[in-house]
């Protein structure tokens with residue numbers, strides 16, 4: 001269900017410079033310096049010594065843990081079955097018994113190894129069960145979103161808030177000495193951390209360009225989950241699993257120490273500690289020190305390993321998810337002057353995007369636009385005027401929480417209020433989107449060709465990768481390249497090839513010329529013209545009026561400013577005789593028209609003017625045209 005568009009007068013204004021500041025994110029890359037000069041070899045400088053120390057800090061926990069695991073596996077195997085020998089009871093540590101003996105004469109070096117083996121096994125099973133539960137809950141929450149997500153996250157918070165040990169004690173007290181009860185008591189209280197980490201990781205990957213592109217190119221939620229979200233979240237889940245092991249060791253040990261855990265026959269470290277309680281009062285401190293030392297060494301090494309594993313992971317940005325466009329309002333009659341119905345007909349489309357601080361971005365207001373087969377329409381305007389928001393809406397990919405009204409008819413079908421299934425049937429097939437991010441549209445770790453082949457197979461067409469590449473002017477061996485190996489021009493072409501994989505009747509190209517030099521920009525625009533000439537309805541979103549003017553590829557042009565289309569008409573006319581002051585200012589900024597900069601800054605879209613004109617620009621001292 002869609003929500004009504006909020007009252008435009010309700011949002012409060014904000015400082016437009018805020019968003020500028022946000023764009024200027026400081027470079028946070030590591031700036032370690034290499035040591036130069038003759039003395040560098042002779043005397044290691046602090047800059048060289050520090051990485052070595054860091055390497056040692058990373059290796060030490062792993063080596064300690066490996067030694068402890070070897071100790072737990074090999075020593076009981078080497079020692080065989082021990083029998084009680086009361087003649088050797090409570091011997092202090094010495095040459096014949098390194099860790100001393102307990103009150104039954106058992107060698108504590110062997111006994112602690114057996115205890116560690118049991119504790120590690122129990123902890124590992126608990127951690128695996130908790131991780132499977134956590135991954136399942138996190139994945140469902142991240143992919144379902146909405147109410148399901150909220151319900152699962154509240155449950156997660158609830159379980160997290162419970163006193164774990166108390167719950168463990170209650171469960172184990174109901175089934176005393178039962179191993180499954182011990183595992184359940186630990187696993188059922190420790191999955192929330194994993195669920196939170198997995199959900200957060202999946203949400204951040206879900207907003208990445210290549211996942212958005214996967215949806216655009218027809219992938220189902222299940223395919224996105226299996227191909228992108230789960231593989232991205234699993235390393236974090238694995239780190240979580242390793243982190244859970246020491247927790248589980250401590251919980252199991254505590255339960256056993258309280259006499260609620262395993263029986264002394266299957267001694268864990270906790271059982272040994274519990275048995276040692278009585279011996280300590282006789283002065284035999286080593287009976288407690290041996291298992292306690294092993295427990296502490298295990299916990300510290302796992303904790304150190306966890307930090308080393310977790311330390312190298314880069315952060316990811318959060319962003320928007322692929323929620324369907326909740327468009328409302330009844331379809332209206334075809335008001336187009338042309339007889340051929342457009343492939344896409346937009347009428348009075350209004351979109352309000354929520355901000356984190358409760359305001360609304362007026363990203364699109366009362367937009368009308370037609371896209372027709374065989375025609376290329378250019379949508380121009382400054383950054384932030386709402387062009388990409390419109391393109392996303394035409395694919396049913398508005399940001400979560402978007403409020404909207406108006407009509408979007410695609411191929412004769414009113415898509416107002418259409419559900420995700422309806423949009424998915426249309427994405428990639430009826431409308432293809434070549435997204436703005438170029439090479440970022442592809443998963444970075446795989447070659448481009450197989451990724452385009454996946455799009456073809458998801459959309460079920462007869463296209464082949466070599467044919468698609470040829471169509472966009474790329475050599476067949478470009479398929480073998482990784483995304484980072486593509487030049488800017490090649491990346492745009494590869495993205496266009498993927499967008500054409502479903503033989504769409506409409507193509508939206510978002511900033512295809514961004515970052516390209518004039519010659520490459522012109523080549524890309526001519527490529528899109530050829531796509532239009534083959535009968536496709538093409539929308540090109542661009543800032544690059546210069547390239548449009550040079551190539552003359554556009555049939556129509558719409559000028560967008562502050563969320564509104566302020567002028568529209570034949571491209572040649574709009575470029576040569578713009579009518580709206582903003583269109584005049586845009587063309588006046590071109591080198592061929594005198595390079596007059598636009599005055600001031602565009603208005604803030606959380607508080608836009610009712611009738612945008614150049615006079616509403618903040619900081620404007622000079623108004624061009626008029």
Ligand SMILES: Nc1ncnc2c1ncn2[C@@H]1O[C@H](COP(=O)(O)OP(=O)(O)OP(=O)(O)O)[C@@H](O)[C@H]1O
Pocket residue numbers: 320353354355361363381382383384385386387388389390399511605
């Ligand atoms: N997910 C979002 N949530 C809230 N506001 C958003 C979101 N995405 C974009 N906006 C805002 O919507 C407005 C229009 O953004 P949009 O990206 O559509 O502009 P644009 O003209 O395509 O600019 P650019 O060329 O830089 O992409 C901007 O004010 C932007 O900050």
